[in-house]
Amino acid sequence: MTTSKRRYHITTFGCQMNKADSERMAGILEDMGFEFSEDPNHADVILYNTCTIRDNAEQKVYSYLGRQAKRKHEQPDLTLVVAGCVAQQEGEALLRRVPELDLVMGPQHANRLKDLLESVFGGNQVVATEPVHIMEDITQPRRDSKVTAWVNVIYGCNERCTYCVVPNVRGVEQSRTPEAIRAEMEELGRQGYKEITLLGQNIDAYGRDLPGSTSEGRHLHTFTDLLYYVHDVPGVERLRFATSHPRYFTERLIKACAELPKVCEHFHIPFQSGDNDVLKAMSRGYTHEKYRRIIDTIRKYMPDASISADAIVGFPGETEAQFENTLKLVEDIGFDQLNTAAYSPRPGTPAALWENQLSEEVKSDRLQRLNHLVAIKAAERSQRYFGRIEEVLVEDQNPKDPTQVMGRTGGNRLTFFTGDINELKGQLVKVKITEVRAFSLTGEPIEVRQALPV
Ligand code: SAH
Ligand code: SF4
Ligand code: F3S
DSSP states (O other), X not given: OOOOSXXXXXXXXXXXXXHHHHHHHHHHHHHTTOEEOSSGGGOSEEEEEEOOSSHHHHHHHHHHHHHHHHHHHHOTTOEEXXXXXXXXXXXXXXXXXXXXXXXXXXXXXXXXXXXXXXXXXXXXXXXXXSOOOOOOOOSOOOOSOSSEEEEEOEESOOOOOTTOOHHHXXXXXXXOOXXXXXXXXXXXXXXXXXXXXXXXXXXXXTTTTSSOBOTTSXXXXXXXXXXXXHTTOTTOOEEEEEOOOTTTOOHHHHHHHHHOTTBOSEEEOOOBOSOXXXXXXXXXXXXXXXXXXHHHHHHHHOTTOEEEEEEEESOTTOOHHHHHHHHHHHHHHOOSEEEEEEOOOOTTOGGGGOSOOOOHHHHHHHHHHHHHHHHHHHHHHHHTXXXXXXXXXXEEEETTEEEEEEEEETTOOEXXXXXXXXXXXXXXXXXXXEEEOSSEEEEEEEEEOOOOOX
8 A cells, every 4th residue: 555645653651641632633643634654663753742750651762762763864854753741851851862853842732733843844843841821722633432532621730749740741730611621522422422531630620720719719610510511411421530639529529420420430539648647748638537538428429439549659758657558548448440659759859859768679569569459459349240230331342352342331340241343332231240350340241222312
């Protein structure tokens, strides 16, 4: 096959925010007439959308980049772009490290990709990392899925957790207006998307930068208000949201989730540590008691809700006893899933400068012990699904078994069952669960839910 179209390749590292940005940048590139190439070696424009949350994430980017920089010597018209959080963190320094780069652009500039590339094609080497007001995007994102979609509701982060680079690289909070969010969701509903995940670093802090407040002094546009405002978008059957911060998680929000049928009973609320002194050193703004109360309240309204979180082990100064408080929290709460990480000192963050850093041995030992407990607890939590009928939104074929399809339950458990993807993609299917594993399920299809007319 020959094609005269120029081709682009994007590799995305990091979180859902980056994935959503990549889909928007891919949309811009297609709008400019580029065609997607799976293989970076066949692309004319290569874009790495990067992550710097931990050192290993950052280092991965440099090894990818090194290879393409070499290629550029044989193919000088190759355009190399570094976007995302490493771009924002390193800025000009990236050009010194990899002089072959054409464009270095921070996450706030994702929507400006067309202008930036035009400047590159005009012969410039461009660095775009200054803080900007994020404009509404007029380009259609090129979404990876036809079934589930992400919608940004708030960009940036105003917290100052002492370990975290995100506020440095993503800038201050910028909430989109409820109208813009709903309009994007309605369009997704019309296109046949069944599930939307609303995105923000601290999604429950949504709206505090928007003008207006109620007579009681509450912001007019809280995340809870947003849920009520968007929950009935036609065609969309499921709503999810991530990530929640315990500091802003209210009972009002919990009630709304219990009351609104499309909101999935799955909550991703990172706790980071189960020890109050560590939480304080992290500047998280809550205690483990408060975290436990939030989970208790969720379970009071939604006894079956699934709970997931993030945790860090080996934060500077963490003692064995403090680490055991994290184990205890995990033991007591019983998470359905937990993303765990060993603390990684990050440039420009306060904790990186402290002298009480722990050794890599201690960190990796604690990480292993925590992961072991997480797997046991997740397997226990999975047991409750055995024999139950769960509704699964079919997303894809099982890559390991083409006679099966896969999707997620409302509680976000990956579920496999026998079926034809061509018939079932995008359908909500009632599935009787016949096998349970720690992080996934297998079942038998019972009934396909009839779609409501859009
Ligand atoms: N806004 C979210 C998390 C965003 S970053 C929140 O506040 O919970 C995603 C996860 O990366 C964090 O929850 C944390 O567990 C982890 N993380 C962030 N900085 C880290 C660091 N320096 N070392 C190890 N893990 C880190
Ligand atoms: Fe990072 Fe804390 Fe902001 Fe989450 S809330 S993104 S951990 S600074
Ligand atoms: Fe990574 Fe940036 Fe997300 S640092 S985790 S891609 S906000």
